[in-house]
Amino acid sequence: xxxxxxxxxxxxxxxxxxxxxxxxxxxxxxxxxxxxxxxxxxxxxxxxxxxxxxxxxxxxxxxxxxxxxxxxxxxxxxxxxxxxxxxxxxxxxxxxxxxxxxxxxxxxxxxxxxxxxxxxxxxxxxxxxxxxxxxxxxxxxxxxxxxxxxxxxxxxxxxxxxxxxxxxxxxxxxxxxxxxxxxxxxxxxxxxxxxxxxxxxxxxxxxxxxxxxxxxxxxxxxxxxxxxxxxxxxxxxxxxxxxxxxxxxxxxxxxxxxxxxxxxxxxxxxxxxxxxxxxxxxxxxxxxxxxxxxxxxxxxxxxxxxxxxxxxxxxxxxxxxxxxxxxxxxxxxxxxxxxxxxxxxxxxxxxxxxxxxxxxxxxxxxxxxxxxxxxxxxxxxxxxxxxxxxxxxxxxxxxxxxxxxxxxxxxxxxxxxxxxxxxxxxxxxxxxxxxxxxxxxxxxxxxxxxxxxxxxxxxxxxxxxxxxxxxxxxxxxxxxxxxxxxxxxxxxxxxxxxxxxxxxxxxxxxxxxxxxxxxxxxxxxxxxxxxxxxxxxxxxxxxxxxxxxxx
Numbered sequence: 290x291x292x293x294x295x296x297x298x299x300x301x302x303x304x305x306x307x308x309x310x311x312x313x314x315x316x317x318x319x320x321x322x323x324x325x326x327x328x329x330x331x332x333x334x335x336x337x338x339x340x341x342x343x344x345x346x347x348x349x350x351x352x353x354x355x356x357x358x359x360x361x362x363x364x365x366x367x368x369x370x371x372x373x374x375x376x377x378x379x380x381x382x383x384x385x386x387x388x389x390x391x392x393x394x395x396x397x398x399x400x401x402x403x404x405x406x407x408x409x410x411x412x413x414x415x416x417x418x419x420x421x422x423x424x425x426x427x428x429x430x431x432x433x434x435x436x437x438x439x440x441x442x443x444x445x446x447x448x449x450x451x452x453x454x455x456x457x458x459x460x461x462x463x464x465x466x467x468x469x470x471x472x473x474x475x476x477x478x479x480x481x482x483x484x485x486x487x488x489x490x491x492x493x494x495x496x497x498x499x500x501x502x503x504x505x506x507x508x509x510x511x512x513x514x515x516x517x518x519x520x521x522x523x524x525x526x527x528x529x530x531x532x533x534x535x536x537x538x539x540x541x542x543x544x545x546x547x548x549x550x551x552x553x554x555x556x557x558x559x560x561x562x563x564x565x566x567x568x569x570x571x572x573x574x575x576x577x578x579x580x581x582x583x584x585x586x587x588x589x590x591x592x593x594x595x596x597x598x599x600x601x602x603x604x605x606x607x608x609x610x611x612x613x614x615x616x617x618x619x620x621x622x623x624x625x626x627x628x629x630x631x632x633x634x635x636x637x638x639x640x641x642x643x644x645x646x647x648x649x650x651x652x653x654x655x656x657x658x659x660x661x662x663x664x665x666x667x668x669x670x671x672x673x674x675x676x677x678x679x680x681x682x683x684x685x686x687x688x689x690x691x692x693x694x695x696x697x698x699x700x701x702x703x704x705x706x707x708x709x710x711x712x713x714x715x716x717x718x719x720x721x722x723x724x725x726x727x728x729x730x731x732x733x734x735x736x737x738x739x740x741x742x743x744x745x746x747x748x749x750x751x752x753x754x755x756x757x758x759x760x761x762x763x764x765x766x767x768x769x770x771x772x773x774x775x776x777x778x779x780x781x782x783x784x785x786x787x788x789x790x791x792x793x794x795x796x797x798x799x800x801x802x803x804x805x806x807x808x809x810x811x812x813x814x815x816x817x818x819x820x821x822x823x824x825x826x827x828x829x830x831x832x833x834x835x836x837x838x839x840x
Contacts, residue, residue, distance in 0.1 A: 290359055293317070294329055296382040298355035305346035308339075356387055363391055376562070379588045395587075406580035407834060413584035417564055418718075420556055421548060422538040423496050426755050427717075428738050431535050432826040436566060436582075438538030438550030441467055441486065441517075442529055444742045448781060450529045454481065454539055454551065454573075455517075458529075465528050469515040473573045475541055476555040483511035489539045490519070490532075498754045502531060505776070526780050530745040553577045553830040562586050566829070578818075578833035614738030615662055616655070616695060618801040619757050621731055623764035626685075628731035632678045634798035637703065637732065641801055642672040644702050648804045651694045658802040661791045662737070663747060666784055667802070670795065683709035687730035689720040695734050695803070728760050734803065738824045747787050748775060761799055768793065 293315050300314050312322040326337045326349075333352060340347040359381075366375050379391060418430045422438060425431045441455040452458075455467040473481040487509050494503035505525035510518050519528065531537065540548045549555070554566035554577060564584040568577040618641060620634045627633045645657040661667025684703075688696035693714070700710045713730075735757040739746035750756055751772055762768045771790050778786055794800035822828040 290362055290378065290381070291325075291329075292381040293325055294334060294355055295359055298351070299382055299384055301349065303350045304348070306349045308347055356384060360387055360391065364394060367394060374562070376585055376587045407578065408581045408583065409579055409829075409832065409834075410583045410585060412587040413564065414587065416561060416586065417559065417584075420559065422536050422540055423493060423498070425536065426498075428824040428826075431740070431824055433564070433566075434535055434538060435552075435822065435824075435826075436554045436829050437552040437556055438540055439552055440533055440535075440537050440539065441469070442533050444530050444533035444745060446742055448742065448744060450533065454486070460528065462524050463520060463522055465519045465521075467517040467519075469517065470573060471515065473551055474571045475551055476549040476569060477543065478571075479541070481539070481551060483513075483515050483517050485541050486517045486539055487511050488541075490517075490537070493537060499536060501752050501754065502749065524776065526776065526778065527745065527748065530742065530780060533742075533745070534749070535740060554582065557581075575830075577830045579829065582829055614736055614806055615658055615802065616692070616734055616736045616804040616806065617662065617757075618699070618732060618734055618803050619761070620799055620801070621728070621760060622797070622799055623760055624731055626731055627678075627680045627682070628684060630678065631798065632675070633680070633684075635672070635675055636678055636706075637708070638798040638801050639672040639675055640702055640706050641699070641803065645803065648695070648698070651698050655695075655804040655806045658805045661795065661802050662750075663743060663784070663787055663791060664805075666788060667791060677707060680709060683711045684731040685713070685729070686710050687713050687715050687733050689715050689717050691717070691736055692734040699734065733757075736806065740824060741822065744780070744783055744787070748783065751790065758794075758800060765799075 296315060297311065301311065308319050308322055308326075311326075312319045315322060315325070317325070323339075326335075329335050330337050334355060335352055336348075336350040338348040363375070363378055366378065375395065379388070379395060383391065415429060417433050418427055419425055420430065420433055420437060422434050425434050439453045441453060442458070443451045443453050445451060454469055454473060456470050457468045459466045467486070469481065469483060469486065475481060475485075490506075490509045493499050494506060494509070505521040505523060506519050506528070507522065508518075508520040510520075512518055521528065525531075538550060538552075540550050542548050551569075551573065553569055553572045553574065555569050556564070557567040558565040563586065566582040566584075568580050570576060618637075620628055620637065622629050622631075622634065642659065645659055648655055648657050659671070660669050686696065686700060696712065700712050703710050737750065737757075739750075751758060751762060753759070756762075762772060768790070771786070771793065774786060775783065791800075795802070817833045818831045820828045820831050
């Protein structure tokens with residue numbers, strides 16, 4: 290199957306044509322296009338007669354119904370080949386009607402397959418960027434990591450600290466002593482030792498993203514087998530929440546350079562086409578009820594409803610609502626541009642406040658946020674009318690893929706109000722790991738999803754080096770002092786400090802709440818124990834499927 294041929298079929302009818310225009314449609318050179326046309330003519334798809342002389346059109350006449358025949362080939366491939374091989378064909382330029390039919394057929398291959406093993410197949414729109422705990426700055430990778438590794442402790446939404454690899458601990462103002470479980474096994478069969486935990490913590494402490502969070506801890510050691518001590522002579526009120534982060538997951542580096550964990554699943558395969566997780570039979574906790582979870586790369590249009598291979602389309606579904614975080618507008622007051630003027634930021638803030646109720650017109654999954662980032666704690670506010678300031682030159686606004694629609698929406702609002710905006714796209718990777726978005730723009734929209742416990746997540750949001758607010762906090766003395774005060778406040782009382790910081794950010798039009806985001810995920814009614822965990826994702830280790838009953 291040739292995707293160029295299908296693209297030509299769906300964009301060009303029989304009749305007079307210009308080879309140059311066909312080449313532009315196919316994104317090929319004219320030489321390549323002529324070669325393709327001759328090939329397709331030899332294969333019997335079309336007749337092509339080149340125009341004679343300068344300026345004379347060529348003639349194209351279709352012989353076969355390309356899309357009809359390709360549709361049959363697709364269905365044949367669906368029966369013969371693996372899902373990941375067939376998924377590539379969905380990226381071809383099908384007509385909308387045909388693509389919908391193919392998607393429906395393709396979707397029947399997803400869900401639970403109970404053929405000797407319980408196997409869940411999930412559509413994957415993007416490849417996981419990493420499975421290294423210290424490098425996961427996006428929620429998709431963090432969700433994968435949550436299933437591959439464990440931490441020494443876990444922090445619940447209500448601030449309760451729960452044991453994981455550490456069965457107990459002792460903590461005071463200057464020292465934390467962790468007591469590790471016995472006979473915990475890594476995915477390669479080796480036994481977890483206290484030295485593995487020490488090395489993991491040392492690497493996190495030295496990592497540029499997390500070094501600031503680890504500053505209070507000046508010594509990490511193992512005074513005896515299965516005991517780990519962390520010392521912080523000047524105090525560290527958040528030591529246990531720090532160790533509960535997904536990025537604090539315990540791992541070991543192997544001789545071939547890969548890393549392994551102790552989680553309920555291990556990584557069996559990771560390619561462009563698929564990622565496979567396999568249940569770890571020697572997991573120290575409760576073994577997953579699924580045997581295998583496969584993430585298969587599909588086109589973005591693919592739906593999220595999963596049916597098992599043995600289920601008919603009459604099987605009912607139920608929807609689970611999952612928190613997808615919030616969106617903010619960040620204004621970089623540290624830049625030597627008009628955005629440094631408070632009256633400019635306040636005017637933009639006023640326009641956002643006036644138009645927030647329209648945000649759901651971009652995407653039904655998002656709703657206005659006129660409160661703040663701290664759900665259940667942030668207070669509703671409104672902006673007064675203020676006069677429009679004069680700009681000396683256009684403001685620079687940057688965006689990355691996920692914020693494109695919201696960014697264009699905001700640009701239109703600012704344009705209509707008479708503010709000149711230059712819009713530029715930045716790659717998702719650069720937006721995560723570099724300053725191309727955070728430092729080189731006057732304003733930008735950022736989407737954030739907190740891990741689970743929003744109290745510690747908000748603190749990390751202020752402190753870590755990849756935070757969209759990092760440049761602001763470094764350049765603002767008042768913000769610096771507010772953040773330093775966390776060192777003097779018990780973790781359980783941090784929320785009041787969070788609200789002080791948020792109030793300062795909003796009143797100075799530095800960080801403006803824009804929207805809340807939710808996901809509605811449909812599941813088969815035969816899927817049991819659906820539980821939302823880290824970053825609004827389903828806990829794969831708890832899922833199970835009702836066995837198919839014999840007739």
